[in-house]
Amino acid sequence: MEVDPKQTALRIDKFLVDRIPNLSRNRIQNGLKEGHFLVNGLPVKPNYKVAAGDVVMVFMPKPRAQEIEPQNIPLDILYEDEDLLIVNKKPGMVVHPGFNNTSGTLVNALSYHFKDLPTSFNGSDKPGLVHRIDKDTSGLLVVAKTEHSLTHLAKQFYDHTIERTYNLLVWGTFPDEEKEGTVKSLIGRSAQDRRVYTVLPDDATYGKHAITHYKVLKDMRYVSLVECKLETGRTHQIRVHMRHLGHPLFSDAMYGGDKILKGVSTGKYKTFVENNFKICPRQALHAKSLGFEHPVTGKWMQFNTEIPQDMQRLIRRWEDFLRYG
The missing domain is CATH 3.30.2350.10 (Pseudouridine synthase)
Incomplete structure (x- = not known):
């Protein structure tokens, strides 16, 4: 990524944490020390301040996908056909596993009730998911059952044609x-x-x-x-x-x-x-x-x-x- 011409001097770890989703500042700092980030082709320390025009390259290995444990958790399914389903998520349920939430999630339930949900869009740890809502937010989610549906629905979200x-x-x-x-x-x-x-x-x-x-x-x-x-x-x-x-x-x-x-x-x-x-x-x-x-x-x-x-x-x-x- 190339640093914006209007960018003021900012520590590279702070610069990167706002641009790389789901990557903590601590992991970025460790990656900098291990040479996984290069600025203009050279390794830098976490306190390096990026400047306009700098080119930052990232070589962080992707975290290994977490194996999903299917769990027999009841789901409130409002609609289902061969291509998708609509789930009414209850408050308090996390959508997909993550740190401190390895079980009891919507994905654990989906993995039990539905086999071979598509994973191309989000990876094997988020099968069928096109979008998410917060743990303590209740309400509707659409889940894709085929790769075609996953791609088509994801594009609608990207194009902002979904009504929510x-x-x-x-x-x-x-x-x-x-x-x-x-x-x-x-x-x-x-x-x-x-x-x-x-x-x-x-x-x-x-x-x-x-x-x-x-x-x-x-x-x-x-x-x-x-x-x-x-x-x-x-x-x-x-x-x-x-x-x-x-x-x-x-x-x-x-x-x-x-x-x-x-x-x-x-x-x-x-x-x-x-x-x-x-x-x-x-x-x-x-x-x-x-x-x-x-x-x-x-x-x-x-x-x-x-x-x-x-x-x-x-x-x-x-x-x-x-x-x-």
């Missing part, structure tokens, strides 16, 4: 002129916390473009029920964009939504909110609908699912609180 709608509960209310809108930004890892993503300045030299359309469905004085439609599907996109607007998702610990952000922090209200956190101990986010062109028939397929029980109960409690106080 999410329902979410956020802190605060929106002014009348902001009850519907679009957020366009660059999204990248936070410099302060690598687990967290953030909106970057427009002239940032890293990050990915992200577009979210939102509409307020219900104003409940302290919180709002919102619908989001994605044009792009960046990591934590909705969570990042809502926080950027000043409305973190309710109970979203990673993005600051797990504390009282609207209303007093004392008395009965405090107890009420804390009980709500216990009812929905995750970000209140649900992948509600999914639409795409069938990879074989060309027919438009549209799927919808109900908001899960924890979020339904949460919404009812806020509605009752607003009504009765």
Whole structure:
């Protein structure tokens, strides 16, 4: 990769961690010491600062694919044919195995219930997967059953022709002129916390473009029920964009939504909110609908699912609180 002409001096390990997905800074530093990264044809130390025009070459060996253990985990399958299936993922289920999550994932379940799922797009450790949603996000996922379907669906995601709608509960209310809108930004890892993503300045030299359309469905004085439609599907996109607007998702610990952000922090209200956190101990986010062109028939397929029980109960409690106080 060639360093952008506008790039300011930056340590090469920091430069690379934002450009190579799923590779930790520690592994990059070890790779630099072992000569797996070259700048302008020469090995460099982790504290080397890249400059405009530098050419960085990567020779890191790919990590060995993890062997998937098929597990008899029940799946909520809304639709299935010879080419694909639609899964309604429950909250708390990780989509594919990774560090600290080697079992109990959606992929472990898929490997048990379906044999010979395609792997050309994501590798043998993510059979059939075209996209993913976070562990604590519930809702719809499409899974490919053939190589043709995998390629065709992946292209639709790449071309942004897939329709995805999410329902979410956020802190605060929106002014009348902001009850519907679009957020366009660059999204990248936070410099302060690598687990967290953030909106970057427009002239940032890293990050990915992200577009979210939102509409307020219900104003409940302290919180709002919102619908989001994605044009792009960046990591934590909705969570990042809502926080950027000043409305973190309710109970979203990673993005600051797990504390009282609207209303007093004392008395009965405090107890009420804390009980709500216990009812929905995750970000209140649900992948509600999914639409795409069938990879074989060309027919438009549209799927919808109900908001899960924890979020339904949460919404009812806020509605009752607003009504009765």
